[in-house]
Amino acid sequence: MELMQVMGNRRSIRYFEPDKPVEKEKVQVMLEAMNRASRAVNADFVKVVVVYRDELDPDVLQQLKTPTTTAEIDMAPVHMFCYLDLSYTDGAQGRLKELVQLGALNASHGWSEAYVDEVVWATVLKPIASDPGILSYIGAIDAGVAINQGMLAAVDQGLGVCLHAFNTEIAKTALGIPDHWLPLHLLLVGYPAEDPLTGGQRPRRSLSSQFFVGNASTPWQEIPEVTEQCKKTGLIQNPVDAAKRRAEVRALAQRFGLPE
Amino acid sequence: MAPTDIRNDPAVVRWFDSAHLEELTPEEQTHRLALLADFCDHAGQQPGELAAGVLRTTKDGDTAISAKRRTAMNTSIDEFVDKSGFSGKEAVINGNIIRSFLVHNGIFIQGRAWRG
Numbered sequence: 001m002e003l004m005q006v007m008g009n010r011r012s013i014r015y016f017e018p019d020k021p022v023e024k025e026k027v028q029v030m031l032e033a034m035n036r037a038s039r040a041v042n043a044d045f046v047k048v049v050v051v052y053r054d055e056l057d058p059d060v061l062q063q064l065k066t067p068t069t070t071a072e073i074d075m076a077p078v079h080m081f082c083y084l085d086l087s088y089t090d091g092a093q094g095r096l097k098e099l100v101q102l103g104a105l106n107a108s109h110g111w112s113e114a115y116v117d118e119v120v121w122a123t124v125l126k127p128i129a130s131d132p133g134i135l136s137y138i139g140a141i142d143a144g145v146a147i148n149q150g151m152l153a154a155v156d157q158g159l160g161v162c163l164h165a166f167n168t169e170i171a172k173t174a175l176g177i178p179d180h181w182l183p184l185h186l187l188l189v190g191y192p193a194e195d196p197l198t199g200g201q202r203p204r205r206s207l208s209s210q211f212f213v214g215n216a217s218t219p220w221q222e223i224p225e226v227t228e229q230c231k232k233t234g235l236i237q238n239p240v241d242a243a244k245r246r247a248e249v250r251a252l253a254q255r256f257g258l259p260e
Numbered sequence: 261m262a263p264t265d266i267r268n269d270p271a272v273v274r275w276f277d278s279a280h281l282e283e284l285t286p287e288e289q290t291h292r293l294a295l296l297a298d299f300c301d302h303a304g305q306q307p308g309e310l311a312a313g314v315l316r317t318t319k320d321g322d323t324a325i326s327a328k329r330r331t332a333m334n335t336s337i338d339e340f341v342d343k344s345g346f347s348g349k350e351a352v353i354n355g356n357i358i359r360s361f362l363v364h365n366g367i368f369i370q371g372r373a374w375r376g
Contacts, residue, residue, distance in 0.1 A: 258371075
């Protein structure tokens with residue numbers, strides 16, 4: 001699938017085929033896509049625990065089922081518990097030096113081995129590492145970039161995905177999560193039981209309400225020809241038809257015995 | 261408690277409106293009402309009390325869900341389904357009909373999905 005089509009097709013899928021397993025090969029492609037994501041100091045921000053629901057110890061599975069997660073666990077065959085590894089500044093100097101040696105970071109922009117060896121810790125890394133707030137938000141951004149690449153790789157392979165909150169305490173114990181992993185999201189993965197396009201795209205606000213040019217008070221003006229091109233490539237798709245969608249949701253709820 | 265006893269309860273009206281249950285057949289509507297009425301008997305509460313009982317008021321005066329009471333409610337629903345003799349998909353559906361009532365009255369709660 002072309003990239004614009006993949007981005008246009010992505011939806012938060014909430015009804016999965018519960019008994020259609022996700023191929024481990026497809027999961028690995030998702031992980032590889034995450035591993036290729038842009039990342040500051042070439043760090044491994046995101047840590048993911050892939051859980052195949054039907055291979056999980058029944059006691060652990062039971063622990064993970066709570067009054068807010070049971071239906072999701074029953075439906076999604078793969079659960080990816082996503083964390084931010086707060087130790088990401090560890091080893092950063094070595095990785096930066098490697099990037100200098102490989103020509104990814106260059107003198108053209110001020111980078112050198114000397115800068116990495118002698119200056120970067122005190123002026124860049126230490127201020128980040130010593131402030132939990134900064135450490136978390138910088139890391140969460142880069143972890144989110146990686147997770148998104150994994151999601152798009154899933155859609156490209158015909159899978160459905162949805163980011164969820166999860167019970168972090170139960171997961172921490174059940175999955176043996178170390179203390180320095182900050183919980184981010186649970187990424188549910190499976191084959192959609194619903195229309196993969198969920199009847200259309202969900203509402204979005206105009207570009208001019210979110211994006212600006214030159215300064216923060218000059219809205220981006222949409223170029224109509226570009227908007228049309230985005231429709232042709234599948235990035236922009238028809239909006240959801242609420243009545244049809246309600247009928248689909250009712251049918252899905254009845255199929256799975258879920259609340260309507 | 262009979263289905264007709266609870267149909268005009270504000271929490272039931274809210275459920276029917278929010279879930280568009282009027283679109284169902286009269287038999288399907290009556291089944292849902294009868295099930296909820298039976299559950300009210302099981303819990304010894306009126307419909308509105310079921311939902312309100314899972315909510316709590318925070319020290320700032322906001323409305324929140326009590327996790328402990330939600331867990332207790334989920335257990336109570338499962339007990340009711342067992343006691344009523346439902347099994348298989350019927351048990352899942354009927355338990356989730358009670359949960360649907362709670363959901364449409366503001367309680368975020370999930371039960372099993374039928375995988376048969």
